[in-house]
Amino acid sequence: MIEVSGLRKAYGRTVALDGVDLSVREGEVYGVVGRSGAGKSTLLRCVNLLERPDSGTVRVAGQELTGLGGRDLNRARRRIGMIHQHFALLSSRTVAGNVAFPLEVMGVPRAERRRRVAELLELVGLNGRERDHPHQLSGGQKQRVGIARALAGKPAVLLSDEATSALDPATTQSILDLLKRLNTELGLTILLITHEMDVIKSVCDSAAIMSGGRVEESGAVADLIRTPGSRLTREIFPLPGPAPAGSVTLTFTGDPQRPLVSEVVRKFDVDVSILGGAIEEIAGGSAGRLRVALIGDEAPAALDYLRESGLLVEVS
């Protein structure tokens, strides 16, 4: 749905994007994480050409955008929704007026506009607030207006730059739930940027980590987690301190019910002591990391068994 390839962008001597490739499939939620200054916002702004890349191409819904300009670009942009960290609502307009804005830009007639606005506000749970001005709303409500506005043009994709970063945890969760619902109910493809690993865990199907203008890792979240030495895994499941020598880090996805640790203890002559761990719901399933020490002669055999059972085993 979104195909980015070989994207480069420099500001003077600062290279913001240094050859970025990214592929977002239709109907998925794709998260991009990375340190401040990694180039995440620049990447997102290149997708709807708010920023013109120095080289590389961007395709959205099969349409090559980098070649477009003027009216054609404006028309293409109407099919790409965007939400912003600080909401970017028009303070001079009411809630309804803000949602109507993109419809006015598209030249939708007034009656049709009114109908669509009511529909959209219903969708984001803001009916009854249409006559309020943005300054009368809470942060979460403002972002709902932002989302309704972004959906007005029936976009195929939604871009989100830190859309929950200005919100408290409970509000963040409600906005994420809304995005996930739009993703499943409308089949909306979402490309989002975040610095919160929780966002990746709770809504993303795929993810990429950026650093220094490049994509370091990318892929389905469930696969990335099984990748040895994955930075994403380390970021999502931080274990306390550096791994002590001889300790084993187990990463597992899928069936959490299987009691692998007790199986190992029963089958092999080993003792297991748990040094740290985290289990999380991700991408619809569960995944976790466990740092353990295996003590006993049959430890190597036990590790092989764990590997065969589909766990990622990293020995420090």
Place this chain on the structure above:
Amino acid sequence: MTWEEMAPLLVEATVETAIMVGWSALLTVLLGLPLGVALVVFDRGGLRPLPALKSVLGMVVNVGRSLPFIVLMIAIIPFTRLVVGTTIGTAAVVVPLTVGAVPFFARLVETSLREVDRDVIQAAQAMGAGRATVVAKVLLPEALPGIVAGITVTVVALIGYTAMAGTIGGGGLGDLAIRYGYQRFETGVMVATVVLLVVIVQLMQSLGDYAARRLSHK
């Protein structure tokens, strides 16, 4: 001079001031608003960067701003004659008033437009809004409270300028104060015009503040 003698003079002068200020304010807004928009739109990083044009416009505005009104008024006498065919009278005063106020007002407009959140402008562009739409539906409405405040400041400044414009036959309260209060030592007239001017300026300022407040949704 008795109150009965003074009253008609005051009324007449107030009407003259109102006419001069009214016309010049109207023309100033009509000319200064697009100029202010141009200063922002053509700037580096603006909607349509044309730095050379913006520099020229900026220079013209600065020249206009650096001349004291009384000097400007005399300096543009030929231009005034060209426009209205005469250089004395109320109509002739409106020309230098407008020329003097346009650059001033344009700068105020420029400042208010620059305060419009960049994010909001970009959000509009991301929704596929073209430049004209961004100006008409984002920049101007979002800056409206600031622009209204700018109009208020300009009107107050114009009331001040009209006092000097009186010297080229425009009449008005300033002219009355000078002719009667200063040249003929009619202290009563002087006091009355001062009070009237203070009241009018207060009124204009309160009205402008009220309008700006009503329009602002911050």
